[in-house]
Amino acid sequence: MSKIVKALKGWEGFLLAVLLIIVFFNASLAPEYLQVNNWINLFQLSIEKIIVALIMTFIIINAEIDLSVASTMGLTASVLAWMNHAGHPFGLALAVALGVGVLSGAFNGFWIAYVGLPSLVVTLATMIMYRGGARVFMEDKSFGSFPDWFNHLGQEALIGPLPIALILFGLFVVIAIIVLQYSGFGRYVYVIGNNRDVARFSGINVRRHKLILFTMSGAIAGLAGILFAARLGAVRGDTATGFELDIITMVLLGGVSIFGGSGSIYGVLLSILIVLNLRNGMSLLNLTGHLQTGVIGALLILSVLLPNLAEWTRKTLQRRKYQKQTSAQIADAG
Amino acid sequence: MNKLMRRFQPEQLREFILLILILLMMVFFSTQIQNYFSPRFFNRVSTSVAIVAVLAVAQTLVVLTANIDLSIGSIVGFTAYFGGQILAHNNDMSPLLIILITIGMGMVMGIINGLLVAYGGVPSIIVTLGTLAIYRSMLVQFSGAQTVLTANLPEWILALPRMNVFSIGKLDFRVMVALALVVVLLFHLILKYTSYGRRLYAIGSNSDAAEMAGIASKRIVFIAFVLSGVLSGLTGFMYLARFGNITVVAGLGLEFAAVGAVVVGGVNIFGGSGTMLGALLGAILVNVLDQSLIRWQAVSEFWRDFLLGFLILLSVAADAVIMNRLKYLWAKKGMSLSQRDNDLPAKEANHV
Numbered sequence: 160m161s162k163i164v165k166a167l168k169g170w171e172g173f174l175l176a177v178l179l180i181i182v183f184f185n186a187s188l189a190p191e192y193l194q195v196n197n198w199i200n201l202f203q204l205s206i207e208k209i210i211v212a213l214i215m216t217f218i219i220i221n222a223e224i225d226l227s228v229a230s231t232m233g234l235t236a237s238v239l240a241w242m243n244h245a246g247h248p249f250g251l252a253l254a255v256a257l258g259v260g261v262l263s264g265a266f267n268g269f270w271i272a273y274v275g276l277p278s279l280v281v282t283l284a285t286m287i288m289y290r291g292g293a294r295v296f297m298e299d300k301s302f303g304s305f306p307d308w309f310n311h312l313g314q315e316a317l318i319g320p321l322p323i324a325l326i327l328f329g330l331f332v333v334i335a336i337i338v339l340q341y342s343g344f345g346r347y348v349y350v351i352g353n354n355r356d357v358a359r360f361s362g363i364n365v366r367r368h369k370l371i372l373f374t375m376s377g378a379i380a381g382l383a384g385i386l387f388a389a390r391l392g393a394v395r396g397d398t399a400t401g402f403e404l405d406i407i408t409m410v411l412l413g414g415v416s417i418f419g420g421s422g423s424i425y426g427v428l429l430s431i432l433i434v435l436n437l438r439n440g441m442s443l444l445n446l447t448g449h450l451q452t453g454v455i456g457a458l459l460i461l462s463v464l465l466p467n468l469a470e471w472t473r474k475t476l477q478r479r480k481y482q483k484q485t486s487a488q489i490a491d492a493g
Numbered sequence: 494m495n496k497l498m499r500r501f502q503p504e505q506l507r508e509f510i511l512l513i514l515i516l517l518m519m520v521f522f523s524t525q526i527q528n529y530f531s532p533r534f535f536n537r538v539s540t541s542v543a544i545v546a547v548l549a550v551a552q553t554l555v556v557l558t559a560n561i562d563l564s565i566g567s568i569v570g571f572t573a574y575f576g577g578q579i580l581a582h583n584n585d586m587s588p589l590l591i592i593l594i595t596i597g598m599g600m601v602m603g604i605i606n607g608l609l610v611a612y613g614g615v616p617s618i619i620v621t622l623g624t625l626a627i628y629r630s631m632l633v634q635f636s637g638a639q640t641v642l643t644a645n646l647p648e649w650i651l652a653l654p655r656m657n658v659f660s661i662g663k664l665d666f667r668v669m670v671a672l673a674l675v676v677v678l679l680f681h682l683i684l685k686y687t688s689y690g691r692r693l694y695a696i697g698s699n700s701d702a703a704e705m706a707g708i709a710s711k712r713i714v715f716i717a718f719v720l721s722g723v724l725s726g727l728t729g730f731m732y733l734a735r736f737g738n739i740t741v742v743a744g745l746g747l748e749f750a751a752v753g754a755v756v757v758g759g760v761n762i763f764g765g766s767g768t769m770l771g772a773l774l775g776a777i778l779v780n781v782l783d784q785s786l787i788r789w790q791a792v793s794e795f796w797r798d799f800l801l802g803f804l805i806l807l808s809v810a811a812d813a814v815i816m817n818r819l820k821y822l823w824a825k826k827g828m829s830l831s832q833r834d835n836d837l838p839a840k841e842a843n844h845v
Contacts, residue, residue, distance in 0.1 A: 224618070270810065279561075279618055280762050280809050287749050288802025294795040396795075404626050407619075417616055453630025456623040463615045471614075 170414040170466070174429040181433060185440045192439070199320055201435050203390075206324040207232065207383040208402055209431045212409040213335045214379045216427045217372055219410050220339070222352040222419025223278035225376050227267060229402035230289035232384035235260045237293040239385055240302035240394035249306050253385065260381015261374060263289055268373030272366040278373075286403070294396040303393030313389025324386045331379075336424050348372070352419030401452065408455050409434050412462035434458070498823060506819070507759045511774045515781060522785040532663035534784070539666075540654060542780045543673035544731055548751035549758065549772040550680050551724035554717045556755055557684075557693045558710075559700070559764025560617035562718065564606060565725040565751060567628035569744035572598045572729025574632055577641030577739045584647045591650075595733075596726040602628055603722015611715035625748070633741045643737035653734040669731055676724065681769035693717060697764025753801050754779045757808045779804070 185192045202209070211228050218225050235256045242252035263285070270281045317323045339345040351358040351365055359365050388394050413430035415422025434455065441451045523529040548565055555562040576595040580586060602624070609620040643651060656668040684690035695703040696710045703710050728747075733739060758775025760767025779801065787794045 270806065274810055274813065276809055276813055277763070280756075281806065283752065284802045284806035284809065286802070287753075287805065288799050291796065291798025291800070291802055294798055295793065298793065298795050401626070404622060407622070411619070417619060447634070449630045449633040451630075453627045453634070456626030456630070459626075460609060460615060460620055460623040463619050464609065464613050467614045 171426050171429060174412070174414070174426060174433060178429060178433050178436065181436045181440055185436060185443060188440070188443045192443070195320060197439075199322070199325065201439050202325055202328070203322060205405070205435055205438070206322075206328060206390075207387045207399070208405045209409065209435070210324070210328050210331060210383050210386070211376075211380050211402070212406045212427060212431060213331050213424070214372075214376045215406050215410045216335070216413070216415055216422065216424060217339060217348055218278075218376055219407075219415050219417065220352045220419060220422050221348050221369065221372055222355070223271065223369065223372070224282065224407070224417075225267065225278065225373065226282040226403050226407075227263070227286040227289055228376060228380040228383075228406060229399045230286045230293070231260055231263045231377055231380040232387060232399040232402060233293040233397065234263060234289040234296075235381040235384035236388040236394045236398050237296040237396060239388055240305075241296040243305060244302040249309070256385055257378070257381050260384065261378045264374040264377015264380070265370070267377065268370040271373060272369035290396075290400070293398070297394065297396035299396065301393050301395045305389070305392065309389050310392050313386065313392070324390070327382075327386075332424070332428065339424055344368075349420060352421075354420075404452065404459065405434065405455055408459040408462065412458060414466075417463055430462075495826070498826065508768070508771050508774060511758065511771065511778065515774065515778050518778070518781060518785070522789065525791065526785065526788050529785075529788075532665070534788075536665050536667065538777075538780055538784050539670045540735060541784065542777050543667070543669045544728055544735065545747070545750050545754055545780055546673045546773050546776040547676050547724055547728045547731065548747060549754040549776045550676055550769060551721040551728075552748075552751040552755045553758075553760050553767060553769060553772045554680070554693065555617070555721050556752075556760050556762060557697045557764055557767060558714050558717050559697045560610060560714065560717070561621065561752070561762075562606065562617065562721045563621040563748045563752075564602070564624040564628055565721060565728075566744045566747035566749075567625050567632070568599050568602050568722060568725035569729045569732055569747055570739075570742070571602070571628050571632045572596075572726045573732040573736075573743050574636060574641060574739050574741065576730055577646065577733045578636075578639075580647065580650065580733075581641060581645035584645075586647075588649060592727070592730050595730040596723050599722040599724070599726020599729060600719060601722070603719040603725070606722065607715040607718030610718060611711045617718075629741075629745075636741050638741075641733070641737075641739035646737060650734050651737060669734065672731070676727070677769050677773050684769060689713065689716070694765055697761075697766070699765075749798075749801065750779060753805050756805050756812075759808075759812070761812060762809055 191197055211232070215225060215228065238259050239252050239256035242255060243249055267278070267281055267285055270276050271278045312323050315322065317326060339348065347358070347363050347368055350361070350363060351368055355365050384399065387399060391398070409431050410422075410427055411417060412433065413422065413427030415427065437454070437458075438451055441454065446454075519529075548569070551565060552562060572595040575598060576591055579594060580591050606617075606620055606624055609615050609624075610617045613620075654667065654669055657665045658668055658671045659666050684693065692703070692708050692710075692713050695706070695708055696713055700710055729744070732744060736743070754776035755767070755772050756762055756775070757778055758767070758771035758773070760772055760775075782800065782804075783797055786792065786797050786800070
């Protein structure tokens with residue numbers, strides 16, 4: 160209980176307050192907003208991004224970053240659509256697409272963990288590379304005509320009102336919480352993020368952990384790409400372009416430090432809700448998609464800037480107090 | 494041998510290798526593409542190099558301080574579009590004024606980046622990923638879904654990309670190329686001979702040490718971002734002159750071409766080393782590859798992004814593995830000019 164109270168006094172409490180304000184604001188704009196269907200729709204519109212945000216949380220806590228996830232999503236979706244178009248069996252296409260996702264992640268992981276290059280540079284390069292790969296498959300065309308069951312799966316509810324992507328997301332949330340907050344692997348993710356040298360000297364296999372994380376990131380991004388293809392029903396070379404902005408914003412806004420070592424899944428869940436509701440609210444206000452992207456960009460910067468400013472203010476106030484105390488002491492002594 | 498080693502440091506060797514690579518690539522493509530060495534091809538490549546070269550200079554200034562600026566593509570698009578709109582509505586505006594306007598717009602955007610990175614303490618990748626989206630969304634929002642058309646632009650700006658300083662036969666040496674070369678040369682001199690330039694290297698090598706040596710690193714980094722904005726604004730003007738028709742997607746992805754040129758050109762992405770000459774060679778290599786792929790029938794031109802990404806990865810890996818090994822060799826034999834190189838072989842990768 161005291162843990163929860165402590166969390167509410169910090170960043171999570173701030174996020175919860177922001178979330179409540181946005182929900183209240185949206186509800187006052189449109190009465191249908193609070194209905195279950197709207198909430199499912201809300202999730203469904205960005206479901207692929209929020210699935211990837213979960214694994215991105217692991218990566219950033221581990222003091223790395225993966226800029227290539229959106230391109231991986233585009234690449235797997237393109238491979239799937241291209242193989243389907245070329246007349247290969249659909250099951251095979253699904254398996255190959257997922258395999259491409261896993262390999263893309265492992266490729267990143269190899270350069271980062273075993274060659275020792277910074278993830279920022281590697282994933283920036285592969286972000287361009289994987290997107291280029293998607294273009295090689297799709298050129299400037301658009302492929303669709305997936306099997307009916309696949310489109311149904313992406314667009315319609317599976318159990319009750321819930322579509323399959325949302326069910327998967329729920330499952331992943333549970334797994335992510337268990338692994339990150341309650342397992343040994345999760346503790347190692349934090350330790351490596353705090354100080355990789357200390358982690359290495361305490362006998363943690365840092366390289367293997369990083370390789371596993373990036374491979375998982377590729378696999379999940381690949382799955383998200385397939386879900387995205389199912390939801391849209393057609394794929395182009397630029398499918399999912401720019402998604403990394405939303406995904407990284409969700410994670411950093413959730414209180415995960417960009418320098419690694421701190422943050423939690425709970426904070427990220429709150430910030431996911433904030434971003435989803437904010438986008439919904441902006442749509443209610445008739446703001447265009449481009450303007451929404453701009454707002455998300457500002458949110459990304461603010462999510463790092465605000466804690467910095469808070470820290471700076473706290474330090475300044477502390478210094479002032481200390482100065483006052485010492486000058487008072489000097490006056491007393493005098 | 495020792496004399497030779499002392500004369501040629503690994504960094505210079507790298508530029509030499511780059512030059513050979515460019516030549517080899519051109520020889521290869523000349524066997525594949527008919528009539529490859531045509532004057533037209535030279536003119537086209539040199540004009541596109543001009544645009545990327547100025548951006549590469551901008552990116553180099555930032556990368557030297559161990560930061561990165563991903564927003565330059567959006568700044569180019571923004572300044573090209575609104576410079577074009579202003580010019581389309583005031584046809585008799587003087588050329589100097591419109592250049593100053595585009596540079597001014599770029600400068601404001603650079604100042605925003607610089608303030609957030611240097612004084613806000615937000616990592617440059619986060620800031621510029623955000624402003625990449627913000628500047629582009631402002632462009633789309635304020636444009637009202639209109640396009641700048643060549644028909645509305647004054648004569649002089651349409652003639653500018655075809656204007657020559659001199660030509661040898663059909664080989665034209667364009668004004669825009671001259672402008673880019675002046676920028677490269679100017680910043681080469683700044684990096685080499687001014688205290689500001691040397692401080693950029695100092696901060697990139699070791700920001701703590703630079704701080705303790707009394708360098709105002711925040712201000713230096715801030716100015717680097719402002720200069721990056723200014724040069725992107727200038728590129729916006731060049732982009733407008735070259736293409737004439739400007740839509741809201743103008744300059745999309747140019748930041749990757751610039752990062753590619755810089756990294757391929759041997760500017761260390763961890764900061765602290767690299768030259769403007771290298772960045773220029775990198776820009777040439779990236780553009781020659783790009784333009785040759787368009788004309789090469791055997792391979793679809795859609796491979797270009799894939800190859801660009803792979804090239805960036807390869808250059809960084811080569812930097813980390815081969816260059817460090819070479820420097821270690823030099824340092825071991827005591828041939829190194831700087832003490833710093835003795836700390837090698839492996840510079841641990843810093844995170845994010």
